[in-house]
Amino acid sequence: MLDSSRYPEKVLPGDLISPLYDIDNNNEKIVYSFHPGPGTTITKYKINSQEHKVLIATLKGFVHFEELVKTNIDSEGKESEKKEENDTENKNKLADELEAPEVNSDRIIKKYTVIVSKEKKNEMMQDPNLQEGQQDEVNNDFANNLPKEGDIVLCKVTRISAQKANVEILVVENNNCLKDSGVGTNGAGVSSVTGGSGAVTFFISQASSDLGETFKGVIRSQDVRATERDSVKITECFKPGDIVRCKVLSLGDGNNYYLTTAKNYLGVVFAKSLGGAGELMYAIDWKTMIAPTSQVLEQRKCAKPF
Amino acid sequence: MNVQDRRRLLGPPNARPVAFSKVLEEPTEISNVSSNDKALPYMKMGLLTNCNGSSYIESGDDNLMLITSVYGPKPIRGSFTSKAVLTVHLENSIATANNSDGSTDDGKNFNTSDDYKDLSFFLKNIFDSVVQLDKYPKSGIDIFVKVVNTDSANTSNIPKLLQMCCNGILLGLVDANMEISDLVGIGIISHECCVSFIKNGLEMCGFWKMKDEDEQDIEEIVGKCKENYLENKYLISSYLNGD
Numbered sequence: 384m385l386d387s388s389r390y391p392e393k394v395l396p397g398d399l400i401s402p403l404y405d406i407d408n409n410n411e412k413i414v415y416s417f418h419p420g421p422g423t424t425i426t427k428y429k430i431n432s433q434e435h436k437v438l439i440a441t442l443k444g445f446v447h448f449e450e451l452v453k454t455n456i457d458s459e460g461k462e463s464e465k466k467e468e469n470d471t472e473n474k475n476k477l478a479d480e481l482e483a484p485e486v487n488s489d490r491i492i493k494k495y496t497v498i499v500s501k502e503k504k505n506e507m508m509q510d511p512n513l514q515e516g517q518q519d520e521v522n523n524d525f526a527n528n529l530p531k532e533g534d535i536v537l538c539k540v541t542r543i544s545a546q547k548a549n550v551e552i553l554v555v556e557n558n559n560c561l562k563d564s565g566v567g568t569n570g571a572g573v574s575s576v577t578g579g580s581g582a583v584t585f586f587i588s589q590a591s592s593d594l595g596e597t598f599k600g601v602i603r604s605q606d607v608r609a610t611e612r613d614s615v616k617i618t619e620c621f622k623p624g625d626i627v628r629c630k631v632l633s634l635g636d637g638n639n640y641y642l643t644t645a646k647n648y649l650g651v652v653f654a655k656s657l658g659g660a661g662e663l664m665y666a667i668d669w670k671t672m673i674a675p676t677s678q679v680l681e682q683r684k685c686a687k688p689f
Numbered sequence: 690m691n692v693q694d695r696r697r698l699l700g701p702p703n704a705r706p707v708a709f710s711k712v713l714e715e716p717t718e719i720s721n722v723s724s725n726d727k728a729l730p731y732m733k734m735g736l737l738t739n740c741n742g743s744s745y746i747e748s749g750d751d752n753l754m755l756i757t758s759v760y761g762p763k764p765i766r767g768s769f770t771s772k773a774v775l776t777v778h779l780e781n782s783i784a785t786a787n788n789s790d791g792s793t794d795d796g797k798n799f800n801t802s803d804d805y806k807d808l809s810f811f812l813k814n815i816f817d818s819v820v821q822l823d824k825y826p827k828s829g830i831d832i833f834v835k836v837v838n839t840d841s842a843n844t845s846n847i848p849k850l851l852q853m854c855c856n857g858i859l860l861g862l863v864d865a866n867m868e869i870s871d872l873v874g875i876g877i878i879s880h881e882c883c884v885s886f887i888k889n890g891l892e893m894c895g896f897w898k899m900k901d902e903d904e905q906d907i908e909e910i911v912g913k914c915k916e917n918y919l920e921n922k923y924l925i926s927s928y929l930n931g932d
Contacts, residue, residue, distance in 0.1 A: 395929050396863065397871030397888070424821060424870060429891075441821055441868035443929055501866070529762060529825060598764045598827070634826055637769040 385415060385495060387448050394440035399428065400497055403436050414492045420449070422499030442499045451494040528558035530598060530631050530640055537652070538600055538642065540625045546604055548621045550629070551597040552640065599639050602629060606643035607684055619670070620644075620684035626653040628686045650686035732856070732928050734864040742865025746857045753850065754838040757857035759865040762828035773825035777813040777832045779805045779854060781839075808847065809834075812854055815875075815885045815895045821868040830867065832858055848883035851875055851897060855885065856925060863929060872925055876918030884914035889922075 386408060390401050400423060407413035419425055422442035427434050440446070530536050530552055538550035604615040621627065628649050629642035644650045647669070654664050656674040664672035666685035673680055728749030737743035740758040747754045762773055812834075820830065834854050852875040862869050870887070873894065877883040885895035893911070 393930070395872060395926055396869045422868065424868070426870065439870065441870055442866055443863050529828060531826075634769070634771075637767050637827070 385448050393445055395443050396441050398440045400438045400440055400446055412490050414490050416492050416494045418496045420496040420498040423497045438497055440499045444499045444501045445503050447498045448495045528555050530555050532631055534631045536629055538627050538629055540621045540623050543617050543621055548602045548617050550600045552600050600642045601639040602642045609645040619682040624659045625651045628652050644684055647687045651683040652686050654683055656681055734860050742861045744857050744860035746853055748853050752838050752840045753853055755853055755857045756835045756837055757861040758833045759861040761830040762825040765829040771826050772822040774829045775817055777809045779809040779834045781836045811897055818894045819869050819873045824868050846880050848877035851883050852877050874918045874922045876914035878913050884911055886918045890915045
């Protein structure tokens, strides 16, 4: 177990947290490897005219160490500071040695992600019964809630064509909205009218919807579902106004993120019948939704609700 | 009346505007703090609610007051950028402020907007090197600094203004939880020059000099500024730690 009292508890931006590698006080065979998480970054630091790579804080807050479950073995038994060159080798080995740690190895590497967050340790405790990604508490600490590859996002469909559906990204799942609603503006967000990057490019008259400043995304027809990808008809999958759960494929180009719904748990989560005039519908299978009172059936690519 | 305003629904003809009675308030006595050689600046974070982060700074020894607001990261249109685009706007919001006698002085005493553009650019360059821009792809971060109050004598003291702006932006960024690599700071020689430092003065990231005089020793200037920077940094970090 990592003795975190050896490292600073409370930091300001620029403060030193730890070296990239450290040896356990009691057992020299245990090597801790630290990885930068949110609120930290790697920088070079000169001690006695020798440069070392260290982790420094980029946010004001408390330091947390989260152990990565994968244990990595290094059989070379070199000095801990020199481990870095072996990193690529280790990665190759990692796949084979994930399950059973080798007994004849010299050192045990324990990997930790270092995070700086506003909350203290005890307040960060989360319900152990919940699985990963299911935590009901959204961590409000980070301004960096931008969509990145692999994130699940909730979007609103703004426009459909035969090849693609255009969407606006409302929010990244399990992430907060910024106070100024940088992502997922709900209409109440105040843009800095006197200038700035928003004002140069954003005109209310040119906005495609009432959402304000949002990141845009596109779901191409081949990314809608995993099977029969070339016979997808966008109109049978989405309608403007639907709220869709998507995964980010890539940052895309200047205008759009590229999104996919090719998973059971991805697709339309909320939709109204009759082009938005009707009532909220419920999914009855993966491609049909029903309006409960009017019994209207409509086609959508539905997300598995449970 | 506007041509397009025909048949506009107006209020009842007998309506009277609301009038409020005058608030009778005893003018609060501001005790003149005995002017020490150095009064500490007053700092406060998170005053504004509609931006992502904000700060308010009142310099101790003169009447310079600044409000900083940080917006973003928010999407920018146009071509793909893998890093955030940072903008800094320094504005003087008291150009038409009322004097105590009710007259306005139309910003006569204050620098032109061109000067402020230079200062904005200088500050932007400093913070470009400190904010972790690559963590915010496809987005823009907007920083607005408003000079709320200043003595006219202050406006000529650009190094001092820059130092306070830098502190204000720094606190705004910390309040916004924006990732920054260090507590950047500016050290000044009043009315002469200012140098911005990171890493406890090991690295410089900005240099501003009012007059160009050859015979001055740059190393001496930087040394003086560094001392001032360390003092200033101590103030900021003790404020952040005590907050």
